[in-house]
Amino acid sequence: MERFEGTGLMSRNGNEWSGGADFTTPGDIYNAMPPRIVFGAGAAARVAEEVARLNAGRALVVCTPGRNEMAHRVADRLGGLCVGVYPKAVSQVPIELARAARAYVTECGIDCLIAVGGGAAIGLAKAVALETDCSYIAVPSTYSGSEMTGFCGITIDGVKRMHTSLRMLARTVIYDPELTLGLPVQVSAESAMNAMAHCIEALYVRTASPVIAMAALEGIRALSEGVPRVMRDPADLQARREALYGAYLGGAALTGGFALHHGVAHVLGASYGIPHATSHSVALPYVTAFNESACPAIMSRVARSLGAETASGGLYDFARSVGAPVCLADQGMTQGDVERCTELVIETDNGLNPRPVDAQGVRLILEAALSGRRPQARMFAA
Template sequence: MSARSFTTPGGVHNATPARIVFGAGRSTDLRAEVTRLGARRALVVTTPGRAPLGDRLAELIGDRCAGMLPEAVSQVPVELARRGREKAASAGADCLVAVGGGAATGLCKGIAYETRLPIIAVPTTYSGSEMTGFCGMTIDGVKRMHESTAMLPATVVYDPRLSQSLPVTIGAASAMNALAHCIDAIYLPSLSPLLAPAAIEGAQVVAAALPALLADPDALDARTELLYGAHLAGAALTGGFAIQHAVAHTLGGSFGVEHGLAHTVVLPYVTDYLVRRAPRPLGRIAAAIGTDELPGHLWDLAVSAGLPVRLADLGLSRDDIERAVRIALTAEDHADPRLAGNPAPVTEEAVRTIMTEATSGARPGGAS
């Protein structure tokens, strides 16, 4: 047997937040977490739809709250990030509190990218963004990845009760997003061996909890498990990401597709393309989930949740496919050694194959 040998990238890769607070009701500790950071002027950042929740948490922070910015939107337009920096400066903020899903966390990251303000993330969805120092910002209609330890949240507060108001369909799409993190990370050589088990357990937990959520949308246990699985999936994502994210980010940044739905539609077809090229790592995910047909199982999960499995269901026509292929190939530098861990090269043929399968929407494996 040959001696083991591996190298993992430094910097933001495989770096996770220094403090995690997890449990039902733990958001009531938010003021204490602001104080723990030594902050006195916390700016609460959320989406317009989550403004009432933002108000509630701002009240918990009390006189250490500098105000609220309820303007976050998906895909983080760079213009919005700039406005957010101006808002933070005018409010004298020395801390950012992200309340909601990936949009709120992403906007905080966009603000912190240049200001280096510390972030406390309070996620209510399963995007996993709160675990990483990566952020996709949309510039001139193309979502481009940025990375910096300045964007890595200092603290994450997970309170499953805050996710109970999340509509089931949105929660299901977000859960598929978490599964995409596990699957897209597990085969990368840049993933730390310490975090590879997070991808496996994260996939197992999310795949089991999603049907439980569908069966009982009010079940706190299912919401708790999904949040825990998303936490693990986000940790795994810190190792890097590959073709799944290249395609999904294209749909989000350039075609306005909601992030979770973008991942949902292409995940079975990306997995089908790669499962024969990376049978061992993806086999570990399949075994954890309890299936010998991983692509088809993912398709079944999406369909059982009433989620789309065809690009046409997201508003894309066949004429959009060629543009999507071009953007997916050029938005990221796939020759970069940190991104070159795909089991197969990210070629025009590969991306077009995935897009073509997603256009048909047929179940991978031939059964439906």
């Protein structure tokens, strides 16, 4: 048992860690982060240096079809170190794609992947690294935060299964705000809600720590200030930098673990075809409202950071203000989907949520999200 004096942060039961309060790392868990971060406008130009640092000589750039042009620009920076571009990544990392990419990497003698883009490209790089000796460098162009963790959801038989391994940690992450300038406003808003979700859940998950909590709170501040500026002027590089900084902190916070919110978002994405960032945006206000009564001090801190009376209301209002989605019905889901979706979410429960997860609670979350109404605590009374 370690003791943390006067941190001013929140404990696992929602009370404030203060002088003499005990803090335990649950299960002696240590969640690592990538060992090297390169952050700044123009940083992507240094990608060849980062490959050389790894003593790699046959690099493959991985991306989605939509990021093919950006990936080729990064490949050009690599010169003779690059053997090509693999533009086949898709969201939710289907196991069939992961296997095909692993076979390609092995056959071509690839010793380093460069994942360019969002969570789809980074997820594919992780899936390859999980079962090969190939390391990877992440060059994110969205706010997904996946680049900071050793977690990866791989979709098998229509269900997203979470995998955790130190093999899936990026060796280097290159954050270049210039790469986010082309991110459409709508995608920026949804991706930012994904990053915000990492920050919120990191504050109450049972494997949280004081360091992760500090990153999460700073991430909320950076996102809540930077993203509205991006919406007003997508070409504002400083605003893009602030939003990317918040996403970086959200990704760092995500290393502390995840709970019910990610379970809901992953099921919506993998089993119902809702885009990853969209699923986070829609689910976040309602899962937060469900958990508010279980950790009131934490939620009060979040509400103050958002300038709102409640955390869930503040998140809903923030999403609406930046044009991010908050309604499942708008994504094609119906009342008839609720029961099966509830069953799948229950299967993802890892015991780390601050409020017990049961079918009735998940059903209430999904039905509230289906309506798209502003969440209120009475919707989720225990």
